[in-house]
Amino acid sequence: DTEVTQTPKHLVMGMTNKKSLKCEQHMGHRAMYWYKQKAKKPPELMFVYSYEKLSINESVPSRFSPECPNSSLLNLHLHALQPEDSALYLCASVGQGEVGTDTQYFGPGTRLTVL
Amino acid sequence: GEDVEQSLFLSVREGDSSVINCTYTDSSSTYLYWYKQEPGAGLQLLTYIFSNMDMKQDQRLTVLLNKKDKHLSLRIADTQTGDSAIYFCISGTASKLTFGTGTRLQVTL
Numbered sequence: 658d659t660e661v662t663q664t665p666k667h668l669v670m671g672m673t674n675k676k677s678l679k680c681e682q683h684m685g686h687r688a689m690y691w692y693k694q695k696a697k698k699p700p701e702l703m704f705v706y707s708y709e710k711l712s713i714n715e716s717v718p719s720r721f722s723p724e725c726p727n728s729s730l731l732n733l734h735l736h737a738l739q740p741e742d743s744a745l746y747l748c749a750s751v752g753q754g755e756v757g758t759d760t761q762y763f764g765p766g767t768r769l770t771v772l
Numbered sequence: 773g774e775d776v777e778q779s780l781f782l783s784v785r786e787g788d789s790s791v792i793n794c795t796y797t798d799s800s801s802t803y804l805y806w807y808k809q810e811p812g813a814g815l816q817l818l819t820y821i822f823s824n825m826d827m828k829q830d831q832r833l834t835v836l837l838n839k840k841d842k843h844l845s846l847r848i849a850d851t852q853t854g855d856s857a858i859y860f861c862i863s864g865t866a867s868k869l870t871f872g873t874g875t876r877l878q879v880t881l
């Protein structure tokens with residue numbers, strides 16, 4: 658199983674709402690990532706969790722709050738977002754897979770629209 | 773910081789070969805990766821090459837690496853409409869990826 662799952666697939670929220678994005682992997686990977694991807698741009702790294710501890714925060718605004726409840730699950734809590742936060746949010750995990758070396762495996766993403 | 777550059781767009785006819793080029797600056801990269809992203813989807817690892825290799829072939833895919841010039845290319849033989857996507861050239865390590873801008877491949881009939 659080399660799958661990273663993300664829910665929901667689409668999310669529309671107002672600027673006063675609180676919502677959460679969820680990411681799950683059962684590959685035994687110990688590092689998990691959140692990326693933000695705007696249209697026609699490459700993904701931008703937001704957060705990295707390594708062994709369930711936050712290891713990298715790329716100066717992301719506090720309205721984005723990551724959480725890693727266990728080694729298989731990564732959440733991104735959203736509060737008081739702005740319309741410019743609308744994007745595709747991608748989760749990834751790192752580990753050895755079929756290629757025989759450490760690789761990043763990406764989920765399908767959550768398409769977020771902030772009204 | 774490290775940089776990876778790619779052309780933005782490539783159009784090929786179905787059945788022809790596609791060649792997507794990339795230049796990078798990070799000489800310490802252990803691996804160089806090609807990922808594919810279909811519209812509205814996540815990124816899928818296509819192939820990778822170890823930095824001490826010159827070439828890697830995997831079915832329709834051929835990766836060429838010129839380490840001296842820091843130039844990487846991806847050749848797709850017999851391009852199909854299902855190959856239409858954005859292709860990202862990526863340097864770095866599995867823990868820290870440096871993404872290229874992505875090349876949009878359009879396959880025409």
